[in-house]
Amino acid sequence: MEIDQNKLKNVRKAGLYSLIPGLGQFYNKQPFKGVIFIAIFLLFVFQMAIAGIPALTGFITLGTTPRVDHSLFLLIKGSLQIIVILLFFVFYFLNIYDARRVATIWNVKGKANTTAKAILKNAWDSGFPYLLTIPAYLAMTFVIIFPVLVTLFTAFTNYDFYHIPPFKLIDWVGLKNFLNIFSLSSYRETFTSVFSWTIIWTLCATTGQIVLGILTAIVANQDFIKGRRLFRIIFLLPWAIPAFITIMSFSNIFNDSIGAINTQVIPAINHLLFTDIPAISWKTDPFWTKVALIIIQTWLGFPYIFVMVTGVLQSIPGDLYEAARIDGANFWQKFWRITLPMILFATAPVLITQYTFNFNNFSIIYLFNNGGPGSVGSGAGSTDILISWIYKLTTGTSPQYAMAAAITLMISFIVIGVSLIAFKKTNAFGNEEMM
Incomplete structure (x- = not known):
């Protein structure tokens, strides 16, 4: 098809016109789209003149007059304005891209959609997935990114x-809060103590629930086990009962003086084994409190792993085990060569998220013993993890909101960094293409 030379468009000129949103669309003979783009541009200019510039000014100064200016509100308004500006820049570059794209279509096809009806129809047919996802992205921007941005800025005040x-x-203080965590002895010692326990807690509790979940799933899935359905129901009980109730119950069970462990379980063991195990200070000795927390989380977390691994075991082809049996493989060889690799292959992403979840598992630390017993300084108890320490920093009698925000950012970087490395090393999401 021969293209009318009069209909050719200069792609570079279309892009230059679009430096003022809408003009490039008018150049491409799309007045409907041009009016919309110009309207969005003028609306942004009006918003900047009326509210945007004052919001950015207040964000920079955080107020000049006490009791008149509210620094926190100015910080929040400024953060919101920054998001609005970033969204406008996204629109701005899409406007330039659209003008250049439509000009290219004119040059290739000799025509393009110019009427409002044709443009809307093309947007519905070609951009339907985007029309569905854009509202979700906008909601995510203000529901997730906005609070994160406020926390980020708070860490520098x-x-x-x-x-x-x-x-x-x-006032803005730059990196002072981050430096204080490592330069001030009180914060440094507390952070070192809390962070090291957080790592130990995460590794022990998560690994415990994963190992127990896989073990129970394998045992309950064996053909020689009678009443497997009953066992599966029993193993699901810790998951069926709300964790809040379970944790509070365990808090009473592990009570030093009247708890069932010290008053019934240990005496029963002593009677049966003729031993003399003394009562354990579960809630007054930091070491035994940590042991109790790991035991409880293992109990609470293994049913989820059990259910997930049970599904994986039932999907493993029986031919693999039959071939292994013919080759003379024993039970452990089948487990290490077939069962465990298949479990890890299918569940690696979920297992990684279990570690990140327990890294920030606030409820069990707070409900069992409120981060106690004792204190390691700066408001943190001996069993507080980073997230529960942050809670205490913001709700104590002497709140340290900026310091809590700085520690929150450090937690986020640690969790995101470790998760990305683990996903990459295990090829967690690449496995989906191979299944």
Whole structure:
């Protein structure tokens, strides 16, 4: 088909016109789209003139007059304005891309959609997935990214009990909070203690529930086990009961003086085995409190692994085991060469998320013994993990909001970094293409 030379468009010129949103669309003979783009541009300019510039000014200064300016509100308004500006830049570059793309279509096909009806029909036919996902992305921006952005900026301020707006203004302090974590002896020692216990807690509790979940699933899936359905129901009980109730119950069971462990279980063991095991200080000795927490989380977490692994075991072809049996493989060889690789192959992403979940598992630490017993400084108890320490930093009698925000960012970087490395090393999502 011969293209009319009069209908050819200059792609570069279309892009240059689009430096003012909408003009490139008018150049491409799409007045409907051009009006919409210009309207969005003018709306943004109006918003910047009326509210945007004052919001950015307040964000930079965080107020100048105590009791009149509220630094926290100015920080929040500024963060919101930054998101609006970023969204506009996304629109701005899409506007330039659209103008250049449509100009290219004119040059290739000799025509393009110019009427409002044709443009809307093409948007519905070609962009239906985007029309569905754009609202979700916008909601995610304001529901997830906005709070994260506020937390990020708070970490660079001196927002604490000495600077509570509007009576006191908040100031920008740069990296001071992050440096204080490692330079001030009180914070350094507390952070080292809490962080090391968080790592130990995460590895022990998560590994325990994974090992127990896989073990129970394999045992319950053996053909020689009678009443397998009953066992599966029993193994699901810890998952069926709300964790809040279970944790509070275990808190009473492990009570030093009247708990069932010390008053019934240990005496029964001593009677049966003729031993003399003393009562254990489950809630007053930091070591035994940590042991109790790991035991409880193993109990709470293994049913989920059990259910997931049970599904994987039932999907493994029986021919693999039959071939292994013919080759003379014993039970352990079948387990190490067939069962375990298939389990890890299918569940690697979920197993990794179990570690990240327990890294921030606030409820069990708080409900069992409120992070106690004792204290390791800066408001943290001997069994507090990072997330529960952050809670105490923000709700104590001397709140340290900026420091809590800084530690929160460090937690986020640690969790995201370790998760990405683990996903890459295990090829967790690449496995999906191979299944």
